[in-house]
Amino acid sequence: MANKDQLYQYNNQQRWKVFLFLFAALIAAASLFYTNYLVKSLSRSERTKAEVWAMSTRSIVTMPDVDDQFISFVYAVRDSLSIPAIITDDKENIIFWRGLDPTKTNIKEHKDSAESQKLEYDPVYFEKQLAAMKRNHPPIALHLETGEKWSVYYMDSDALRQLRIFPYLQLSLIAIFLVIAYTVFNAIKKSEQNLVWVGMAKEAAHQLGTPISSLMGWLELVRAKFDAEDDSILNEMERDVKRLEIVADRFSKIGSVPTLTNHVVYQVVQDFVQYFRIRTSEKITFEILGDKTVEAKLNVQLFDWIIENLLKNAVNAIESEGKITINIVDNIAKEEIFIDISDTGKGIPKSNFDSIFQPGFTTRKRGWGLGLSLTKRMVDYHQGQIFVKESELGKGTTFRIILKSNLRYEPTQV
Structure with missing residues (x-):
């Protein structure tokens, strides 16, 4: 029940993330839609x-004998335009303009010309x-009584240009x-989670200390009482109790800086497999392959824990009869060590390759889903x-661990 509840909580959290993402996307779409509506309205207004x-300019040119008051009104209408604009004739010659850089346009007197003044531009x-x-926009056509055709071109105002980019700037800042x-x-x-984990781990180590010490004492009493110093059963029991001491020591060191020292990887793996294999079904065989000399900086107690969790998962995946292979490869070119742990179990779907390392994720009926996360x-x-190198349903899985072989390690807090 525990793992089902955790899986439900995990899936529920994922649903909430998707819901919040969709809600944010909806807000963004609504903002863009409304801004687009405002842009279109302002664009129509500017056109x-x-x-x-354009029409007021044509009136000034084509109706020179109108009343002065009316002409003043037309000039006022024409001068009220605040957007840049240009009028050209049917030969693309510029006739009038509005709202352009005044330093690029001027009026000069030409004494040697028939005209007293002439409009010039860059x-x-x-x-x-x-x-x-x-x-920017299609031209506005003006047809004169003389048969000429003028084209009016204009550009968006500064306010409209800023309004076009504002929602994207706003959404970028919000994002x-x-x-x-x-x-x-x-x-x-x-x-906060780390603090809780550290507190729980240290308390578990403290609680385990007393019964482990008692078990060691009881084993010595049994040996003395029955004169069984070399009894194989008691020796294995002692190894298990010492293993419990190692587990307690692991938990007590969580939250501190682990010490990493040089070790032969093959030897460390072999020592643990020898301990683990006699506590596993005889139907499951183990094989260690690869480089027997390559070294890496390890904390043996923590590294044993890594191998233990992966081997336990492999045993659970095999279910009845099968084989577990550990292959150690020295990738000299990249100064890395590959440790591939393969089993002939039921395999993992590709969709779960990343999820299996998340706390609480498990496909077993019993379990907390913490092994691979740890x-x-x-x-x-x-x-x-560490990652899933390959897996095929019904055929098995291979996990790959990559360690650096020749680099100095900066200590990291456990």
Whole structure:
């Protein structure tokens, strides 16, 4: 029941994450939709203003004899336009403009010309502005009574351009804030969880100390009473009690900095397998292959725990009869050691390759789903990696541990 409840809680947390992500996506979509609506409304308004400006400019040019008061009104309407605009004739010659850089346009007097004044402009600047306006909006066509056709080009106002990019800027800032908040929240949560784990582990080690000491004493009394110094059964019992001492010592060291020293990997693995195999079904065989000389910096007690958890998982996966193979490979080119632990068990679905290392995840009817989570953490203490190298349903699984072989290790708190 315990593991089912934990699996339910884990799945429930995943659903909440998906729900929150969808809710955030909905807010983002609503924000973009509303901003797009405002942009379209403002764009229509600016086009109307551009049309009014164009018509007022045409009125000034084509109706020179109108009443001065009306002309003043038309000028006021024309000058009210605040967006950049250009009017060209049917030969793409620029006739009028509005809202452009005044340093690029001027009026000069020409004494040697029939005209007293002439409007001049920077051709390169106007060419770029006209090209930008053509890309920005389709032109407004003006048909004159003379048969000429003018084209009015205009550009979005600064307010409209800023409004177009504002939602993306806003959502980016919100996303950055949420990522930072999520990271900080996770860090605080993990820190609190670590404190709970450390407290529980040290208390478990303390509680185990007294009965383990008593068991050692009782074994000595049994040997003395029955004169059984070399009894094989009592010797194995003593090995198990010493194993309990090692387990208690592991828990007592959680929260402290583990000491890593050079060890021959093959020898450490072989010592543990010899202890483990006689406590496993005779139908399961063990084989250790690979380099027998390569060394790595290890904390033997923690590394034994890694191998123990992986072997127990392999035994549970085999269920009845099968084989467990441990292959140690020295990858000299990358200064790494590969430790592949393979079994002939039932295999793992690919969809669970990453999930199996998460706390509380288990496919067994009984269990807490903590073994592989602790294993990954202890591999991290050795500054290594662990992952499912390959697995096939009904044929078996291979876990790979990667350790550095020739690097100096910085101590990490357990």
